[in-house]
Amino acid sequence: MHESFKLYKEKVKAYHDKKLLKKYFRSGQQVLLFNSRLKLFLGKLKSKWSRPFTIKEVKHYGAVELFDPQSETSDRSWIVNGQRLKLCHGGNIERLTTILQLQDL
Template sequence: MEHKAYWALKFLNFDEAASREQRRLQLLELEEMRLTAYESSRLYKERVKAYHDKKLLKKNFQPVQQVLLFNSRLKLFPGKLKSKWSRPFTINKVRPYGAVELCNPC
């Protein structure tokens, strides 16, 4: 039985060093493909973020102006229609960098 295995390996030209080197090259290729995919994904995310940031409109709020509050953490349950927008609030004070103080609805 051993004799047949030897001839089968010889027939396939099985060289341990060559196969080891081939496997190492395949692993390097796989790593290169993974890094390329990671870089491609990062570039795509940057482009999408830049696109969405470009679409944002700058809002200048003034005291006594009424605004709706958007609750982004609200989870909608299936079958329930609940708005993510809260009742109108009045702006009390506008702080630097876009922060605003709200007071209870009038």
């Protein structure tokens, strides 16, 4: 029974490792950060991806050091897992807003 459990664990690990995507980042690139904490808030239309951050340095084993170029203290940086990032292809996002005027009848 112990051997069958070990074989099962190996197959599950191989399956999950196959699903991981290889991402290659370079310093200076703009990336979006996946924010998993937004799941706590209500509203389906909230984006799970945070604004573009700039890569300061790529560490070993997929860790990436980020900094926010828009913040006032640009010397602050933090390290995140590279699996939580995706490349930002740039460009301004045009956000549409609709205002409805309601009148009492």
